[in-house]
Amino acid sequence: MDQISRKRDAGRHSEFVELLTRNYYKLNSFILTLVPHRMDAEDVLQSSITYMWEHFKDFKPDSNFLSWAFTICKYQVLTYYKQQQRCRLQFSPKAIDIIEAENEKVSDALEQRYDALKACMKHLSEKDLTFLKRRFVESKSLKSLADEIGMSVNVAYKHLARIKNALLRCVHQKLDSGDVI
Template sequence: MLMSETNRNSSFVREFACHEEAIRAFVRRMVPSRSDCDDILQEVALTLWEKFDEFEEGGNFRSWAFGVARYKVLSWLRDHGRRRLVLDSDVVAMIADVSVEEESHLENQRIAFRSCFQKLDGDDQTLMANAYRQDLKIQDVAAKSGRTTAGFYQWLYRMRQLLLKCVQRQLANEAKQ
C-alpha cells in the first residue's frame, strides 16, 4: 500500500468516525426505522469512501456527507415509496433542509450531553447506558441495580432531569461567551 493511500485511508476513517453520529442522526430523522437508517448509512459510507478522492482536503466533511446522505435517503424513498410509512420526497427534502440548519445546535447539545454524562458516577453511567440498550429488559436492569422496576423508573427520571439541567446550564454558559 502506498503511503498516499495510507494517508487517504486514515483521513477518511478519521473524518467519518468524527461525523458518523451526526450523519446517522440526520438520516434517522427522515426514515421510519433504525434498520432502514442502518441500511442507508452503509450506502452513505460506501459512497463517501468511493468518492473521497473528490472531497477537497480541509473542506467541510459533515456538509458533504449530509449532501450524500440526502440523496441516498431520496433514492431509498423512491425505491420504497409503496410502503405506508415512507414520507413524500418533498417532505424529506424539507426535513433535510431544516436538519442542516439545526445541525450545529444539535451538535452543541450532543457535546454538552457527553460532558454532563461523563460527570456522572461510573455506576450511574453504566445503569443509564444499560437502560437504553435494546438487548436488555428494563426489569433486568432494575433488578441488577437493586431497585424495583418502579423505583428504577423513578431513578431514571431523576437522572434524566439532572442531565437535562446540566445540558441547559452548559448551553446557557456557552451562549453567554
C-alpha cells in the first residue's frame, strides 16, 4: 500500500469516527426503541458500527450519514429478530403438562402456608398484631414505628424478629403436623 492510499484511509477513518461520534446517541436511541434488552441493543449497535466501518468505503461523502447508518441499524435489528426467533424455546405438550402440574403443587403448598400463617397469627397478642399491621400493612419504617411506640430502633428490630420467628416456628409446626385446613 502506498503512502497516498494510507493518507486517504487515515482521512476516511477520521471522517468515520467524526460522523459516528456526532450520531452515536441517535443510533443508540433508535436501536433501543426496537430491541427490548439493553445488553442486546448494545450488541446490535456494535455489530452495526462494525458493518458501517467495513462498508464505509461505499458511503458517499456528500450523502446523509445518519440516514445511511439508520438503514444499517434497521437491518442489524432485523437480523437480531431472526436470531431470537430461531433461539426461541418451545415446550412439548408433555413438558407443558409437567410444568402445569408442578405449578399446581406449588400453588397448593403456598396456600397451605398462607392458611397456616393466618391460623398462627390468631395466637399473637393484640400488641404484636398491631405492630405487624403498622409495619407491613401501613408500610411504616421501623424507625418511625419505634419513635411512635417510644422504643429504640434496635429494640423494634428485635421485637419484629421475635414475632417473625414465633410465626415461622408455628407455621412449620402446623405444616409438619398436617394441622392446616
